Amino acid sequence: MFENLSDKLASVFKKLKGKGHLTEDDINKALKEVKLALLEADVNYKVVKDFLNRVKEKAVGQEVLKSLTPAQQVIKIVRDELVNLMGGTTPELNLKGKVPAVLMLVGLQGSGKTTTCAKLAKFLKSKRGRHPFLVPADVYRPAAIEQLQKLGEQIKVPVYHSSPEDNPVEICFQAVNEARQKGYDAVILDTAGRLHIDEKMMEELKQIKARVYPQEILLVADAMTGQDAVNVAKNFNKALDITGIILTKMEGDARGGAALSIKAVTQKPIKFIGVGEKLDALDVFHPDRIASRILGMGDVLSLIEKAQETIDIEKAKELEKKLRKNEFTLEDFREQLRRIRKMGSLEQILSMIPGFGQLKELKNMNVDEKQLVRIEAIINSMTKQERLRPEIINGSRRRRIAKGSGTTVQEVNRLLKEYAQMKKMIKRFTKMGKKGKRINLASLFH
Amino acid sequence: MFKWFKRKKEKREAEGQEIIKKNEAMKSEEKQPEGIKMEPDQAEKAGEREQKEGKSGFGFINRLKQRLSKTRQALTSRIDGLFLGKKQIDEEVLEELEEILIMADLGVKATQELIQTITKKVSHKEINNVEELKKVLKEEIFKMISINRPDFDIERQRPFVVMMVGVNGVGKTTTIAKLAKYYYDQGKKVLLVAADTFRAAAIEQLQAWAQRVGVDIYSQQSGADPAAVAFDGVQLAKNKGYDIVFIDTAGRLHTKINLMEELKKIKRVIQKIVPAAPHEIFLVLDATTGQNATSQTKLFNEALGITGIIMTKLDGTAKGGILVSVAHEFRIPIHFIGIGEKMDDLKPFDPEAFVEALF
Incomplete structure (x- = not known):
């Protein structure tokens, strides 16, 4: 549906080859494409207009750098300006000051507050060493309280006992008291979803704020929100003076232009993004990465970081040694598989690779997570000896492995064949490495 | 009741x-x-x-109108304002119309289609003033959303x-x-x-x-x-x-x-x-x-x-x-x-x- 902005710009600039400077006319043509890209990404019209004016000022008369084509040059300016607008660094959650720290989540219905509360609790518990306390203050939506209770059970975080008959303001006040007594140091308030123009309901939020003085008031917004994101953010900010934003449902194919709109009207930082239904699918927000995404250019940095998080450097070195000596066994293969799965779902990983979203053939590609599970099951059903020396696996061993893993002999055969091929490939790669030829990773992305 | x-x-x-x-x-x-x-x-x-909530006495259209008043304000009041002091529909007016439609989340594609239709009608002198522009917009949008649906x-x-x-x-x-x-x-x-x-x-x-x-x-x-x-x-x-x-x-x-x-x-x-x-x-x-x-x-x-x-x-x-x-x-x-x-x-x-x- 969406064509890559880089390609569009490249075609605009085709006739521009050899020019030393960007003229106003060139820029105007290019910016028209940028404007469409931003509008299709749901960035607010007015925000787009202001933004493009700034880009134009910067771009006109600029020398075209030798290393870049004019198209790349414009993209670079646009991207830098986008990053600039989104704010350079992401500030941490403010948990300083009084104990317990109180975090209040607000937003429209269906933006994902309850799930995000649980994700945030898990984040604080496992990555910040905190003792969070979840507070269901949504007494309106049927079963909202049960939902948070169940999520609390899943992540083993205590949940305040509220009942639909209670007053939300009282719930929050009592819960903070209880947290203080019981020694929890971070209270997360899950408020009911509400329309930003519902004055009565907005008043309730103001009352909660006045009663418990939250350190953080986070607006939870859906990444798929359209032009209205501006009004929503404006009203919530006006009523509550929010401290930050959490953007949810970022794992889909929405380009998240709402992020730019919200940031532009509130001037408040986006602190987290929700990237999946699992309770650890909450990432710290990186302005530079969403800039690429809004422009339709992928997110390599997040991918690299994910890989770094899950790959132990020592182990990686060990693996490299093994690869060089061509001692890569099925045991190592299994280890790699587990690591990949730790990085998240395959789809999530693939979506971060630039251009991947645009490839039509790949859009319909079925990323089968189950296949990985089966492969692991097959390897698990081998004896240690078999894993180290797969060549000893004969017909009867194959049958046993298939039976043990609940698969078929054909599948076992396929795995062994693929493993053999992989080994051959690794051999070729390592040979290349020895000859000193470096594979230029960057070239893959252009 | x-x-x-x-x-x-x-x-x-x-x-x-x-x-x-x-x-x-x-x-x-x-x-x-x-x-x-x-x-x-x-x-x-x-x-x-x-x-207790009771049933409101409004007819369906009235009620819908009331509910969609925000939308109506955003769209029509702006379209009315668009032509203040304007005698003819020029480039600037069309750009502003584009803005209004995009801001209503109509999307780039539908907006461009509407603008094209209107531009054509303006050049054929079929649209000369705000009332006519509104009428044409209404007709065109109606065409876009009215789909025969089986009961x-x-x-x-x-x-x-x-x-x-x-x-x-x-x-x-x-x-x-x-x-x-x-x-x-x-x-x-x-x-x-x-x-x-x-x-x-x-x-x-x-x-x-x-x-x-x-x-x-x-x-x-x-x-x-x-x-x-x-x-x-x-x-x-x-x-x-x-x-x-x-x-x-x-x-x-x-x-x-x-x-x-x-x-x-x-x-x-x-x-x-x-x-x-x-x-x-x-x-x-x-x-x-x-x-x-x-x-x-x-x-x-x-x-x-x-x-x-x-x-x-x-x-x-x-x-x-x-x-x-x-x-x-x-x-x-x-x-x-x-x-x-x-x-x-x-x-x-x-x-x-x-x-x-x-x-």
């Missing part, structure tokens, strides 16, 4: 006997005992609450099976409750099937709604195979002679292939019981959603063949312009729109009234 309440009470008594029979049937089939739940007390309470005729077959799908947080469960009430009030025998077994407390949420509305629900425990729940639910509906069945599915992003496969499976298995089912597959879209609604419609449609669209949350400041763009691009009829949180705030979509309310 009193009559309405009385009718409900009479029906409840008749319904109560049914339930007892059903519970016996359930036991003999060794199904989950909590499969069907209803406490008359609770339902009575819900009835009273509805009573949503639940008498076609019993049970009439409706499957609800959509991304997370668009309001599927609440919409089911509203639809259930709509048909329950018409004296239909309604069954809700809780096939969202994934999200925490989704089953409890649907159960609470079933109680409030006073209809039956079939559910299994959380984590059960949604296709199995749907299968058993439709089986039950067929055996017990329900008129209409609503299957609530878990919200899922349209890009998750495995989860889309799960929906296809639900569709497949219920066809084993009722070959023509699901008679309707409704995609629920959130009016605050931007251009991604197009992608949602495309992928859900490719996977399942969507028969109709329900657009929720049109009562905020969101302009719901994406509705124009989705209807135009996919030619899938819009069946209902949600314009508020009250139980009767779900209305059959009327393109004429919608455009009328916009301008």
